[in-house]
Amino acid sequence: MSVKLNQIIQAIEALAPERLAESWDNVGLQVGSRQQCINRILLTLDVTADVVDEAVVKKADLIIAHHPFIFNGLKTVSCDGEKGQMIAQLIKNDVAVYVAHTNLDKAAKGLNHYLAEIIGLEKIKTLEPSNPTRYYKLVVFTPVEASHKIIEVLGKNGAGAIGDYDYCTYRSSGTGTFRPKEGAKPFIGAVDKMTSVSEDRIEAIVAAPELKNLIAALKRNHPYEAMAYDVIPLENGDLINENGLGKIGILSQPIGAVDFITEIKKRLDLKALRGAGKVPEIVRRVAICSGAGADMIGLAKAKRADVLITGDLKHHDGQRALENNIWVLDAGHYGTEKWVTDCLKQMLTAGLEDACPEMIVAESSRDFIVNY
Ligand SMILES: [Zn+2]
Numbered sequence: 581m582s583v584k585l586n587q588i589i590q591a592i593e594a595l596a597p598e599r600l601a602e603s604w605d606n607v608g609l610q611v612g613s614r615q616q617c618i619n620r621i622l623l624t625l626d627v628t629a630d631v632v633d634e635a636v637v638k639k640a641d642l643i644i645a646h647h648p649f650i651f652n653g654l655k656t657v658s659c660d661g662e663k664g665q666m667i668a669q670l671i672k673n674d675v676a677v678y679v680a681h682t683n684l685d686k687a688a689k690g691l692n693h694y695l696a697e698i699i700g701l702e703k704i705k706t707l708e709p710s711n712p713t714r715y716y717k718l719v720v721f722t723p724v725e726a727s728h729k730i731i732e733v734l735g736k737n738g739a740g741a742i743g744d745y746d747y748c749t750y751r752s753s754g755t756g757t758f759r760p761k762e763g764a765k766p767f768i769g770a771v772d773k774m775t776s777v778s779e780d781r782i783e784a785i786v787a788a789p790e791l792k793n794l795i796a797a798l799k800r801n802h803p804y805e806a807m808a809y810d811v812i813p814l815e816n817g818d819l820i821n822e823n824g825l826g827k828i829g830i831l832s833q834p835i836g837a838v839d840f841i842t843e844i845k846k847r848l849d850l851k852a853l854r855g856a857g858k859v860p861e862i863v864r865r866v867a868i869c870s871g872a873g874a875d876m877i878g879l880a881k882a883k884r885a886d887v888l889i890t891g892d893l894k895h896h897d898g899q900r901a902l903e904n905n906i907w908v909l910d911a912g913h914y915g916t917e918k919w920v921t922d923c924l925k926q927m928l929t930a931g932l933e934d935a936c937p938e939m940i941v942a943e944s945s946r947d948f949i950v951n952y
Contacts, residue, residue: 583935585642585676586614588621591931592644592924596680596687600711600823605682606648611667612676618642621928621939623921625914627677630944632666635675638940642676646684646691646920649677684920686711688822691870694923695916696827699847699868699889707826707867708879714788718795719781719810721756723768726803727780733801737794740784743822749784756808767803785814826869826876828883834864837907844889844909848919852951854893854910857901860886870916874900874908881906891916914947 589609601607622640624631627649635643643649649666658664670677684690688706696704718739722730734740735747742748756779760766769775786794791811799807835843840863845853866887867880873890874897880888881904888901893910901908921941928936 582617582619583932583937584614585609585612585616585618585678587932587935588618588642588644588928588937589614589678591928592678592680592684594931595927596684596690598683600686601681601683606651607679607681607683610648610650610677610679611670612642612674612678616641616674616676618676618937621937622942623924623939624942624945625917625920626945626948627666628944629662629666631942632669632675634942634944636669636673640940641674642678642937643670643942644678644680644924646679646681646917648679648681680924684923685870686823686825691917691920691923692825692827692868694926695868695870695919696829698919699844699866700831701827701829701866701868702832704827704829706822706824707828707869707876707883709821709824711821711823713821713823715785715814715816716788716791717783717810717812717814718786718791719783719812720798720802721779721781721808723803724753724778724780727751727782729801730782730798733797734782734784734786734794737797738790739786739794741787742785749782751783752781754779754781765805767805826867826873826879828865828867828880828885830865831863834862836861837863840887841909844911848911848915850911850915855908856893856898856910857907858905859907863887863907868916870919871913877901877904877906877908889916912947912949914949918945918947 598608618641620640621642621644622635624643624645626647627643627645656664657667659668685692693704720730731749734749740746740748756777759774760769760771762771764771768777837859841853863886865885867885868889869876872892874893876888877900887907887909889909889911891911891913893908925939
């Protein structure tokens with residue numbers, strides 16, 4: 581199946597918009613054109629010379645990576661250096677490179693949510709919510725007989741989505757009045773006659789990016805010539821927001837620390853697992869942050885996690901874990917982030933459905949850190 585690169589980018593950014601990325605990061609399309617046709621995608625954690633070779637050999641037209649391929653200001657594309665050679669090889673072979681990094685880490689249903697599900701967490705919440713979306717309360721007035729249709733339009737267009745629920749609306753009944761003026765073509769009533777109608781007031785929250793399309797859809801479906809509606813800005817957007825770093829959740833069955841280690845090694849497919857801090861007797865509440873998340877030790881403790889699973893644990897992170905009276909497990913930077921390929925696969929399959937091109941996982945992307 582061939583699809584424009586632009587469509588693939590839209591499918592990723594529907595869940596992990598670029599605006600979620602950290603300011604120091606560099607995400608998005610790094611090589612190629614949005615107009616390119618894509619038949620085969622190579623998914624990888626890193627873009628190395630071996631990964632570029634693999635893309636060429638396996639005839640992939642697009643590499644989707646987690647870590648930025650171009651990160652620090654690129655000064656030259658000279659083929660005398662490795663980066664320049666890689667860029668030249670990519671362009672000569674029409675291979676595009678797209679990066680979803682901290683935007684994917686922080687997306688409500690991004691990499692950390694995927695990891696939380698792998699390790700069996702339930703009631704998953706964001707550990708450090710950020711990038712709040714502005715929310716509005718949209719109120720629409722409609723004749724009673726059109727209420728169900730209006731609720732359907734609201735839900736279908738993303739209004740009333742709160743946590744694990746959608747189509748959340750509130751309806752109250754009342755009486756609306758109006759007088760059609762000369763030139764009006766009223767659905768109910770007649771020109772120059774004051775009319776009273778039994779109406780419903782239907783309200784739902786809506787995120788700012790959805791608002792414009794939602795109002796247009798409502799106007800297309802509302803029976804009245806002039807739809808009456810209010811848009812009210814909300815102050816509690818952060819409470820609804822689930823974007824941000826890390827996740828926290830609970831295990832369906834609390835287990836002992838030794839069994840938990842065995843379980844995590846199995847679920848994350850790890851040969852080894854390092855740890856530090858206070859080992860709890862029973863593990864129930866678990867925080868997780870992909871990559872290097874030792875900065876989350878204090879927050880994980882504040883949110884009553886029994887353990888924080890992350891990567892890149894340093895000596896003094898271990899000391900901080902002890903001081904905070906919390907257990908920290910180091911599953912490795914690679915160990916927590918190699919799952920990005922499966923996460924992207926799931927996202928693209930859901931987003932593009934039948935139009936999704938073939939996806940392969942790079943065999944040459946591996947852990948740079950070796951245990952001898
Ligand atoms: Zn990383």
